[in-house]
Amino acid sequence: MSKQFDVAVIGAGAAGMMCAAVAAQRGRKVVLIDHAARLAEKIRISGGGRCNFTNVGATPQNYLSQNPHFCKSALSRYTPQDFVALVKRHRIGFHEKHKGQLFCDESAEDIIAMLKAECDQGGVSWMMPCAVNGIGKSGELFRIDTGAGEVLAASVVIATGGLSIPKIGATDFAYRIATQFGLRMVETQPGLVPLTFDGGASQALSALAGIAVQAEVETGVKKGRGYFLEDLLFTHRGLSGPAILQISSYWRPGGALSINFLPEVDVAEALIEGKGTLKKNLSNLLAQWLPGRMVEGWLELNGFDGAARIADMPDKGLRQLGDSLNRWSIRPSGSEGYKKAEVTLGGVDTRELSQQSMMVNSVPGLHFIGEAIDVTGWLGGYNFQWAWASGVAAGQAV
Numbered sequence: 129m130s131k132q133f134d135v136a137v138i139g140a141g142a143a144g145m146m147c148a149a150v151a152a153q154r155g156r157k158v159v160l161i162d163h164a165a166r167l168a169e170k171i172r173i174s175g176g177g178r179c180n181f182t183n184v185g186a187t188p189q190n191y192l193s194q195n196p197h198f199c200k201s202a203l204s205r206y207t208p209q210d211f212v213a214l215v216k217r218h219r220i221g222f223h224e225k226h227k228g229q230l231f232c233d234e235s236a237e238d239i240i241a242m243l244k245a246e247c248d249q250g251g252v253s254w255m256m257p258c259a260v261n262g263i264g265k266s267g268e269l270f271r272i273d274t275g276a277g278e279v280l281a282a283s284v285v286i287a288t289g290g291l292s293i294p295k296i297g298a299t300d301f302a303y304r305i306a307t308q309f310g311l312r313m314v315e316t317q318p319g320l321v322p323l324t325f326d327g328g329a330s331q332a333l334s335a336l337a338g339i340a341v342q343a344e345v346e347t348g349v350k351k352g353r354g355y356f357l358e359d360l361l362f363t364h365r366g367l368s369g370p371a372i373l374q375i376s377s378y379w380r381p382g383g384a385l386s387i388n389f390l391p392e393v394d395v396a397e398a399l400i401e402g403k404g405t406l407k408k409n410l411s412n413l414l415a416q417w418l419p420g421r422m423v424e425g426w427l428e429l430n431g432f433d434g435a436a437r438i439a440d441m442p443d444k445g446l447r448q449l450g451d452s453l454n455r456w457s458i459r460p461s462g463s464e465g466y467k468k469a470e471v472t473l474g475g476v477d478t479r480e481l482s483q484q485s486m487m488v489n490s491v492p493g494l495h496f497i498g499e500a501i502d503v504t505g506w507l508g509g510y511n512f513q514w515a516w517a518s519g520v521a522a523g524q525a526v
């Protein structure tokens with residue numbers, strides 16, 4: 129026999145649990161359905177196991193979307209301070225790490241337990257692990273075909289996230305349902321992901337693997353332009369670290385990155401000025417600004433002899449070296465893909481949804497929330513803030 133609910137939330141991750149708790153505490157009869165055996169695996173592994181659960185400075189400017197205005201309403205109605213108040217109510221210790229990023233003192237498990245407790249308080253029913261085979265609509269009701277029989281619901285909220293990390297249960301379920309109901313999609317791409325280089329470039333750069341330096345990175349044009357000043361890490365396959373993860377969300381295949389390893393110094397000027405006054409060699413001079421291994425590797429990569437006295441070098445060569453450090457232009461061949469990406473860019477086109485309720489304009493009762501939608505945050509707690517805010521927006525409307 130079919131089970132009937134007011135609301136069926138599919139996907140018991142960050143957004144889904146938040147939405148279910150809010151709807152259930154408003155008195156709705158809610159069921160949460162998820163195919164995974166373990167609850168909220170992405171929260172568990174987030175922030176190195178400590179969950180960077182929000183960012184105190186989150187604003188719509190920290191999000192990428194074809195429609196940058198869409199996220200404003202939900203973000204302004206459920207703010208980082210609202211989530212912090214919830215965390216405090218559950219007596220979870222937390223601290224600010226860097227640039228407004230809030231982390232649990234103990235473990236990401238505390239956030240999962242908190243959301244579970246909020247769901248329990250509203251009396252949410254659970255179907256988990258439970259496969260969802262399909263969704264149809266007949267009359268006013270949605271019919272959800274699950275591995276545990278048919279579920280009927282007046283409202284369905286799709287909270288199954290994006291494609292990142294298929295190993296822990298990510299699927300294209302949300303996109304399939306969106307397509308089935310005739311909704312437009314924004315092409316997806318891995319975001320917050322290390323960038324890679326092929327063949328020669330990768331081999332040349334591998335000598336620098338393991339070196340971390342602060343750098344200014346830029347890419348894109350006009351509206352889609354990204355700029356970050358963060359740590360950059362050379363790896364055996366390419367580039368990683370916060371600066372690269374951030375810029376990867378703005379990078380498009382075939383595009384170039386411009387990297388400045390010394391934004392505070394005009395290196396060419398400093399080298400040329402140093403000619404008259406210094407007896408130093410290239411390695412010594414650069415080592416005042418950059419780690420020794422980076423200096424040696426960089427000089428070798430660019431064909432300079434570290435032992436050469438700058439006084440003996442032509443200005444042209446010094447300018448080339450300065451440019452390579454202040455304006456390194458490099459074209460990644462690709463990224464590490466969804467298996468390493470923290471998020472998925474693109475997804476359900478926001479033009480199909482109400483920014484107040486996350487409901488599909490053309491299908492009353494059907495909602496999409498969280499990462500499934502074409503709203504993607506920067507690194508630093510912004511993606512969870514979107515999951516909470518969009519979850520609350522739908523939870524208050526269903």
Ligand code: FDA
Nearest residue numbers: 139141142143163174175180288289301498499509511512
């Ligand atoms: P989420 O992925 O959380 O949940 C989707 C749920 O749907 C899952 O439980 C899944 O099992 C279920 N599901 C999927 N397909 C299904 C199907 N076909 N049938 C049934 N159920 C299905 N963000 C941040 O702000 N701070 C951080 O510290 C981090 N750290 C981080 C680390 C790593 C390694 C990753 C991969 C990601 C992050 N993120 C992050 C990003 C953040 O985890 C992500 O944006 C949110 O979890 C998205 O929340 P959702 O609820 O939309 O999807």
